[in-house]
Amino acid sequence: MLLVTGITGHTGRYFLQELINHKYRGAIRCIVRESSDTSLIDNSGLNIEKVSGDLDDPNFINTVMNDVETIMHIYNIHHSPLIVKTAINKNVKRAILIHTTGIYSEFKYASEEYKRIEQKIKELTNDPKCLTKVTILRPSMIYGDLCDRNMSKFIKMIDKLRVMLVINGGNSLIQPVNARDLGAAFYTVLTTSHETDGKAYDLTGEKPIKIVDALKLISNEFNKKTVFISVPIDVGVLMAKIFKIVSFGKVDYIEKVQRMGEDRSYSHKSATNDFGYKPMSFKNGIKIEVAEYVEAKQKNE
Template identity: 70%
Template structure:
C-alpha cells in the first residue's frame, strides 16, 4: 500500500492526476484534514482510503504506517523526521520526501531549519540497522496555478501597478518549476525505485531566468506597458527594517527582500539523467497561469 501526505495540495493534486492518468492499480492511503476538499480523490476511480488526522501527532503517524510499503510525503518538510522514524518502526521499504532548494540559501531563516532536518536524515540513512530507503526531492520556486505563493503574486502586481521596483535591477537568477512537472516527477520517482532509491534530486525549471525577465514576460502576456525601477538591495533591506519597526515586528519582509538579491538557480541534470526529468519552459508555464488570471478577472 502507498501512503501519501499532501495529496490535496497544489503539487499533490498533480501527483494524483498522474496516478489517475497512469491507472495506478495499487491501494493508496491518503492523509487529509477535515477541511480538505477531497472531491478529486472521490472521483479518481483509484483504490483510495482517506484517513483524517494530524501529522503533528506521532501516535497517529505510527498508526497509519501499518501495512504500508512506500510513502510519498509531499506535505511540509518539518514532518519528515517523524514520518521516516515511523516508517522505519513499521518496516516500510521506501520513503520519498519532498523538501526544498531553500536549503541552499545563505540566509539563516531560509535554510537553517532545512539543513538541520536533512543532516538528521543523513544520520538515519547511515545507520546500519536502517532498512528503509530514503529519497529526497527538492523543488525550487513552485508555480503553475493561481493558488501558488510565488508567480500569482507577481502576476497580480504587474496587473495592478504601472511602475514596479525591482531589487538590483532584477538581475538575480531564479529557476521556477511548474507544479505539473513536479506531479510527473513524483510519479516517475515512485515507479522507478531501482534508479532513484536513496538519492537526492533538485527539481528545477527548464533553465535559469532573471527576475526582471520574469516580470517582462508577465507584462507581455498581460499586454501591459510596465515601467521597472531598479532599487539597490541595501535600500530595499533598509525599507523592510523600517516597516518591521513601525509594525512592531508584525510585518517582516527583511529576509524576503534579501533573497530577491540572491541567485536561486540549481541544476536538475541528475534528475534528467536518472529518470528522464524534462520540465517545461517558463514561457509556456507562465502563459498558462496568466491566462488563468485573466479568466478569473473576466
C-alpha cells in the first residue's frame, strides 16, 4: 500500500493527477484534513482510502502505517523524523520525503531547522537494523498556478502596480520549479526505486534566472511596462523591521527580504541523470500561470 500525505495540497494535487493519468493500480491511503476538498480523490477512479488524523500524534502515525510498503510524504518537512522513525519500526520498505532547497540558505534561522531534520533522518537510517530506504526530494521556489505562495504574489503586484522595488537591482538568481514538473517527478521517483533509493535530489527549474528578469517576463505577459527601482538590501531589511514593529510582529518579512539578496539556484543534474527529470522553462510556466490569473480575474469582474 502507498501512504500519501499532502495529496490535496499544491504539489500533491499534481502528483495525484499523475497517479490518475498512469492508472495507478495499487492501494493508496491518503491522510487528509476533514475540511479538505477531496473531489479529485473521490472522482479519481483509483483505489484510495481517506483517513483524517494528527501527523504530530505518534499513535495515529503508527496506526496509519499498517500494511504500508511505501510512503510519499509531501505535507510538511517538520513531520519527517516521526514518519521515518515509525516507518523503520513498521518495516516500511520506502519513504520518499519532500523537503526544500531552503536547507542551503546562508541565513541560520532559515536553514538550521532543515539541516537538523535531515541530520536526524540520517541518524535513524544509519542504524544497522533499518530496512527502510529513504529518498529526499528538495524542490526550490514552487510556482505554477494561483495556489502557489510565490509567483502568484508577484503576478498580482505587477498587475496592479507600475513601479516595483527590487532588492539589489533584482540581480540575485532564483530557479523556480513548476508544480506540474514536481508532480511528474514524484511519480517517476515512486516508480524507479532501484535508481533513487537512499539518495537526495534537488528539484529546480530549467535554469537560473535573475529575479528582475523573472518579473519582466510576468510584466510582458500583461503587455505592460513596469518600472523596477533598485533598493539596497540594508534599506530593504530596515523597512521590513519597521513593518514588523508597527504591526506588532504580525507582518514579518525580514527573512524574505534577506533571502532576496542571496542566490537560490541549484543544479538538478543528478535528478536528470537518474530518472530523466526535465523541467519546463520559466517562460512557459509563468505564461500558464498569468493566463490562469487573467481568466480568474475576468470571471470575477
